[in-house]
Amino acid sequence: MMPQPEHIDFIAAAYAAGAVVIAALIAWVTLDYRAQRRTLAKLEMQGISRRSASGRAETLTRAAKEDA
Amino acid sequence: MKALAMTLTDLANPSRFLRVADAAMPWLAGATALVFAYALMRAMLAPDDYQQGATVKIMFLHVPSAWLGMLCWGLMTVAALGTLVWRHPLADVTAKAAAPIGAAFTLLCLITGSLWGRPEWGTYWVWDARLTSELLLFLLYLGVIAVWRTVEDASRAARAVAILTLVGAIDLPIIKFSVDWWNTLHQGASVFRLGGSTIDRTILIPLFAMTVAFTLLFVTLLLAAMRNEILRRRVRTLHLMKASAAS
Numbered sequence: 001m002m003p004q005p006e007h008i009d010f011i012a013a014a015y016a017a018g019a020v021v022i023a024a025l026i027a028w029v030t031l032d033y034r035a036q037r038r039t040l041a042k043l044e045m046q047g048i049s050r051r052s053a054s055g056r057a058e059t060l061t062r063a064a065k066e067d068a
Numbered sequence: 069m070k071a072l073a074m075t076l077t078d079l080a081n082p083s084r085f086l087r088v089a090d091a092a093m094p095w096l097a098g099a100t101a102l103v104f105a106y107a108l109m110r111a112m113l114a115p116d117d118y119q120q121g122a123t124v125k126i127m128f129l130h131v132p133s134a135w136l137g138m139l140c141w142g143l144m145t146v147a148a149l150g151t152l153v154w155r156h157p158l159a160d161v162t163a164k165a166a167a168p169i170g171a172a173f174t175l176l177c178l179i180t181g182s183l184w185g186r187p188e189w190g191t192y193w194v195w196d197a198r199l200t201s202e203l204l205l206f207l208l209y210l211g212v213i214a215v216w217r218t219v220e221d222a223s224r225a226a227r228a229v230a231i232l233t234l235v236g237a238i239d240l241p242i243i244k245f246s247v248d249w250w251n252t253l254h255q256g257a258s259v260f261r262l263g264g265s266t267i268d269r270t271i272l273i274p275l276f277a278m279t280v281a282f283t284l285l286f287v288t289l290l291l292a293a294m295r296n297e298i299l300r301r302r303v304r305t306l307h308l309m310k311a312s313a314a315s
Binding site: 017 | 121122125126129130133168172173179180183184186187285289293296299300302303306307309310313
């Protein structure tokens with residue numbers, strides 16, 4: 001059996017802590033992104049959209065009417 | 069310089085920023101994973117230090133997380149100036165998104181330092197200048213997060229955070245030079261110092277590789293968190309529009 005390096009428990013604990021912190025950060029940004037997208041989609045399905053988007057739609061509609 | 073100013077002006081538009089972030093994120097994530105794989109391999113194959121033995125491997129996590137904890141506060145300091153002086157629309161988005169990431173890396177620095185200190189110094193913690201100033205940085209991060217969470221008005225919170233960040237920036241040179249200014253248990257500068265690094269190449273290369281990997285991870289996480297923050301502000305705007313339409 002290969003001899004274990006001295007203080008392997010401290011090294012393993014440090015790398016485990018690193019893995020936990022990095023995994024937590026990745027989970028935080030991923031889950032938060034999904035939650036925000038879901039809420040935005042829900043609000044847009046209710047017909048609520050941003051002023052810039054609705055403003056753009058109104059401009060396009062007005063342009064289409066003028067063309068007709 | 070003019071090109072940088074133009075880029076910053078272009079990115080001031082949140083929709084444009086979202087497009088750039090969406091395009092860059094998969095490439096950044098891929099590069100981060102590749103560099104991490106290489107860096108971890110080099111770290112595991114690195115020889116033991118002649119004094120510290122195998123515990124030197126903790127340095128490959130400890131130094132990059134310490135660097136990012138300080139880099140992140142430095143970035144928040146620039147963002148604070150962006151909020152107070154230039155009123156750049158993405159400045160407070162950056163500051164808010166960066167704080168939890170900086171706090172996480174500073175916490176990792178404290179944990180790994182503690183785990184490295186026990187076998188080397190015989191103690192997990194000592195109230196010396198380097199460790200205490202690093203702990204202060206972590207507490208400052210928590211303070212910033214608390215202000216964002218407690219102040220309802222986003223622009224008031226941004227200004228309060230900007231002032232706190234500028235004041236807190238005083239801690240950065242204290243952390244860096246604490247080992248020169250005071251007698252500390254913590255070792256002095258050994259990577260970036262006049263006269264060159266005191267670390268052997270076989271340990272220095274994995275250390276640089278891990279630092280690049282951590283920095284890429286930081287940039288990826290920051291872009292992702294900024295994108296989330298912009299979406300959160302859109303959700304808030306839509307909720308307000310919904311409320312005003314209902315009344």
